[in-house]
Amino acid sequence: DVKVTQSSRYLVKRTGEKVFLECVQDMDHENMFWYRQDPGLGLRLIYFSYDVKMKEKGDIPEGYSVSREKKERFSLILESASTNQTSMYLCAGGKGLAGNYEQYFGPGTRLTVT
């Protein structure tokens, strides 16, 4: 049974704090993704990675960075958290970068920035 785990289910941080969201997959997939999910907007891609130490910007990378030091681990970093980054963050892994393969999602981290 494939599994994607995220380090926290709920997180509350203050404006200006540096925030780390961790994601681990056990599928041995090359590709990993970070999305944010907001009501009425669906899932929007922040960053993705197609190999260790490789990363590409998605649709909304501003205010975020990522790190992929090991194949199974993909971290999302909020350099200086702001209230407009309050959201549900979803990590996914998959065989393909595009929609030709399934993406497997983690349970999500609900981040509140006050």
Added chain:
Amino acid sequence: QKEVEQDPGPLSVPEGAIVSLNCTYSNSAFQYFMWYRQYSRKGPELLMYTYSSGNKEDGRFTAQVDKSSKYISLFIRDSQPSDSATYLCAMSDGYNKLIFGAGTRLAVHP
């Protein structure tokens, strides 16, 4: 205009009803079509996956793609309270990233 449009609902139906969920899209290059189900406080899970046009059936679920109308549907027969969730459509041309709809909230009441 969004690339993928999906009515957010909520859609409320009685147990046993046939449910129809729909998405429209504007990019004629899309050829991979997916439906994800997301329960409250969980991540999305893939429900149905269709390549190109046509129908695909899996138990009580049927996915339909009409590329000429740029319209996809998910039908749920004999709906159950356990089907209550948000349903997200997603699609891709196979070369670029997945594009998701905003999701439709479905409530099936006993």
